Amino acid sequence: SQQGEEDPQALSIQEGENATMNCSYKTSINNLQWYRQNSGRGLVHLILIRSNEREKHSGRLRVTLDTSKKSSSLLITASRAADTASYFCATDSSGNTGKLIFGQGTTLQVKP
Amino acid sequence: GAVVSQHPSRVICKSGTSVKIECRSLDFQATTMFWYRQFPKQSLMLMATSNEGSKATYEQGVEKDKFLINHASLTLSTLTVTSAHPEDSSFYICSARDRAAGTMDTQYFGPGTRLTVL
Numbered sequence: 496s497q498q499g500e501e502d503p504q505a506l507s508i509q510e511g512e513n514a515t516m517n518c519s520y521k522t523s524i525n526n527l528q529w530y531r532q533n534s535g536r537g538l539v540h541l542i543l544i545r546s547n548e549r550e551k552h553s554g555r556l557r558v559t560l561d562t563s564k565k566s567s568s569l570l571i572t573a574s575r576a577a578d579t580a581s582y583f584c585a586t587d588s589s590g591n592t593g594k595l596i597f598g599q600g601t602t603l604q605v606k607p
Numbered sequence: 608g609a610v611v612s613q614h615p616s617r618v619i620c621k622s623g624t625s626v627k628i629e630c631r632s633l634d635f636q637a638t639t640m641f642w643y644r645q646f647p648k649q650s651l652m653l654m655a656t657s658n659e660g661s662k663a664t665y666e667q668g669v670e671k672d673k674f675l676i677n678h679a680s681l682t683l684s685t686l687t688v689t690s691a692h693p694e695d696s697s698f699y700i701c702s703a704r705d706r707a708a709g710t711m712d713t714q715y716f717g718p719g720t721r722l723t724v725l
Contacts, residue, residue: 537718
């Protein structure tokens with residue numbers, strides 16, 4: 496079953512602008528991960544944030560986690576046309592099995 | 608970095624035939640691999656967890672006799688779609704967890720296999 500809901504479903508911005516995507520989930524988690532998928536391709540792992548962390552940075556990516564609201568956000572700063580892709584959050588609630596439940600995804604289009 | 612491959616990348620078959628998809632971890636050992644299915648413009652749905660040397664664990668609603676999973680070694684899991692029908696047409700993606708200490712949280716995804724059943 497799908498746990499995560501993401502919004503917006505689609506986002507279109509100009510190059511150089513920031514893009515923010517949100518993810519909400521329902522059960523308690525061990526960690527939350529963000530992935531990128533280019534059309535028709537596999538997934539690329541972007542960043543993992545653990546349940547005891549509130550914020551994490553990686554290059555132009557900033558992820559926040561609010562466990563009280565069961566939500567996370569992914570911010571991409573200074574977007575580039577190459578950032579055009581679908582972005583998915585995935586939650587690991589499984590203990591040690593590593594099973595991930597994916598959100599519905601946000602399709603980001605960055606216009607040059 | 609850790610690489611997961613899938614073979615084939617694309618397959619077209621006739622209705623009623625069986626199709627085998629391979630998932631390999633190329634430079635690490637994976638005690639656990641996962642199989643997902645993704646329909647167009649939708650998210651990934653976990654189908655099953657494949658554990659080396661034991662039976663796969665299937666998610667609710669996934670027919671284990673339809674989707675046979677074998678994880679015979681630490682670097683290979685196979686998914687066989689038996690008696691495929693057009694509704695099985697989808698993008699199948701595998702992922703693998705590196706068993707090395709300290710990296711258990713990270714999954715590495717294969718490039719996916721596009722299955723089209725005519």
